[in-house]
Amino acid sequence: MASEHPRANLPTLSLHVPEPKFRPGDAVDFAAVGIPPAGEARRPDTAAHPGDFTDLAYTLVRVLDDDGHAVGPWNPRLSPDMLRKMLRNMALLRAFDERMFRAQRQGKTSFYMKALGEEAVAVAATHALDPDDMCFPSYRQQGILITRGYPLVEMMNQIYSNRGDKLQGKQLPIMYSARDHGFFSISGNLTTQYPQAVGWAMASAAKGDTRIAATWCGEGSTAEGDFHSACTFAAVYRAPVILNIVNNQWAISSFSGFAGAESTTFAARAVGYGIAGLRVDGNDALAVYAATLWAAERARTNQGPTLIEHFTYRAEGHSTSDDPTQYRSAGEPNAWPLGDPVRRLKDHLIGLREWDEDRHAAQDKELADLVKAEQKEAEKNGILGHGLHQPLDTLFDGVFEEMPWHLKEQRAQMLAEETASGRPWDRK
Ligand SMILES: Cc1ncc(C[n+]2csc(CCOP(=O)(O)OP(=O)(O)O)c2C)c(N)n1
Numbered sequence: 259m260a261s262e263h264p265r266a267n268l269p270t271l272s273l274h275v276p277e278p279k280f281r282p283g284d285a286v287d288f289a290a291v292g293i294p295p296a297g298e299a300r301r302p303d304t305a306a307h308p309g310d311f312t313d314l315a316y317t318l319v320r321v322l323d324d325d326g327h328a329v330g331p332w333n334p335r336l337s338p339d340m341l342r343k344m345l346r347n348m349a350l351l352r353a354f355d356e357r358m359f360r361a362q363r364q365g366k367t368s369f370y371m372k373a374l375g376e377e378a379v380a381v382a383a384t385h386a387l388d389p390d391d392m393c394f395p396s397y398r399q400q401g402i403l404i405t406r407g408y409p410l411v412e413m414m415n416q417i418y419s420n421r422g423d424k425l426q427g428k429q430l431p432i433m434y435s436a437r438d439h440g441f442f443s444i445s446g447n448l449t450t451q452y453p454q455a456v457g458w459a460m461a462s463a464a465k466g467d468t469r470i471a472a473t474w475c476g477e478g479s480t481a482e483g484d485f486h487s488a489c490t491f492a493a494v495y496r497a498p499v500i501l502n503i504v505n506n507q508w509a510i511s512s513f514s515g516f517a518g519a520e521s522t523t524f525a526a527r528a529v530g531y532g533i534a535g536l537r538v539d540g541n542d543a544l545a546v547y548a549a550t551l552w553a554a555e556r557a558r559t560n561q562g563p564t565l566i567e568h569f570t571y572r573a574e575g576h577s578t579s580d581d582p583t584q585y586r587s588a589g590e591p592n593a594w595p596l597g598d599p600v601r602r603l604k605d606h607l608i609g610l611r612e613w614d615e616d617r618h619a620a621q622d623k624e625l626a627d628l629v630k631a632e633q634k635e636a637e638k639n640g641i642l643g644h645g646l647h648q649p650l651d652t653l654f655d656g657v658f659e660e661m662p663w664h665l666k667e668q669r670a671q672m673l674a675e676e677t678a679s680g681r682p683w684d685r686k
């Protein structure tokens with residue numbers, strides 16, 4: 259006779275629901291985060307087969323040691339001038355973020371996202387790429403534009419959605435687009451940039467071009483289907499693309515465990531696809547630079563894609579709409595074992611006797627003044643809440659090369675209604 263439960267001798271099934279180690283109020287100890295010594299990871303030839311160095315997906319490529327020395331086979335041996343340039347761009351990114359965050363708090367824009375603690379990821383990678391390589395970023399790689407010399411005032415015009423905004427207020431603040439700087443339009447829909455980057459890289463190869471593509475997404479975004487279809491295409495066609503995962507431990511209030519971090523590394527995703535995979539200390543500008551240069555060389559010589567996990571930490575809230583004290587321990591940022599990327603590069607330069615604290619403080623002041631001056635310029639074009647900055651009829655521009663008939667009709671209807679309402683649309 260059947261028992262009440264069809265298989266009463268088996269345990270009932272249950273699900274594992276990940277839980278972060280530390281919640282608000284908890285003391286933080288990151289000792290369980292395995293940090294291998296700098297200089298330990300091997301550096302394979304760029305022509306090596308991905309299957310021959312899968313170990314690099316489970317360790318950390320690190321160049322800067324705890325004393326600020328550059329050690330091991332990944333040391334890119336950059337000139338002091340180059341190191342100073344990189345440091346300056348990272349510090350400029352930090353100054354820019356600080357100022358724009360404050361502008362949001364002052365009600366001058368509706369939204370901002372900082373990259374605090376992650377400055378090395380975008381800045382060092384951009385220095386290692388060629389200026390005409392095509393970037394497909396997420397919303398946290400404003401360091402690409404800053405490193406490529408995109409005018410800060412243009413970034414601010416976009417953040418303010420003002421008269422000077424080249425995107426005519428059509429994008430959420432910080433979702434830049436700069437074709438002439440090799441910076442693809444940012445999308446709020448997570449990970450759409452991945453298949454786009456792979457498609458662009460495939461087209462570059464199909465046309466016999468020499469330019470490669472690079473893309474970035476957060477660790478949480480690797481859970482999107484787009485991530486996986488992009489990896490399949492990149493692997494199958496050996497597309498000349500660098501696939502970056504910025505593992506900053508958090509996806510708004512969800513910790514990395516919800517995207518799979520409890521079971522394996524994000525770089526290990528590469529192994530299943532047969533893609534070259536590297537796991538890199540994302541707070542070490544020299545490691546990020548070296549890994550990107552290595553991946554770029556693979557792409558340029560038709561060795562195919564490389565997936566790089568940048569192991570880092572999001573030191574502040576997800577965006578100006580977020581309050582991280584509600585879901586994580588306030589002790590986390592300071593306890594993060596890989597330190598502050600700006601301080602680590604600064605210490606390295608000081609150790610080389612190519613920099614000092616006074617010069618650094620003077621540079622910080624100079625950069626803060628520069629950002630302030632650019633902000634003043636941008637604000638001449640308007641800020642949030644000071645009326646409509648773009649004529650209403652531009653609402654329909656710039657989407658289709660030729661406007662379809664139904665949009666023409668809608669535009670005409672909108673303008674007719676505006677006129678009939680007696681309120682002039684142009685309230686600049
Ligand atoms: C398809 C989609 N799903 C959800 C969201 C909402 N959302 C915006 S950012 C974000 C977290 C992303 O985290 P991660 O990929 O780790 O990137 P990070 O913000 O840490 O750089 C989420 C869930 C979205 N914008 N698009």
Ligand SMILES: [Mg+2]
Pocket residue numbers: 476477478504505506507508509510
């Ligand atoms: Mg994240």
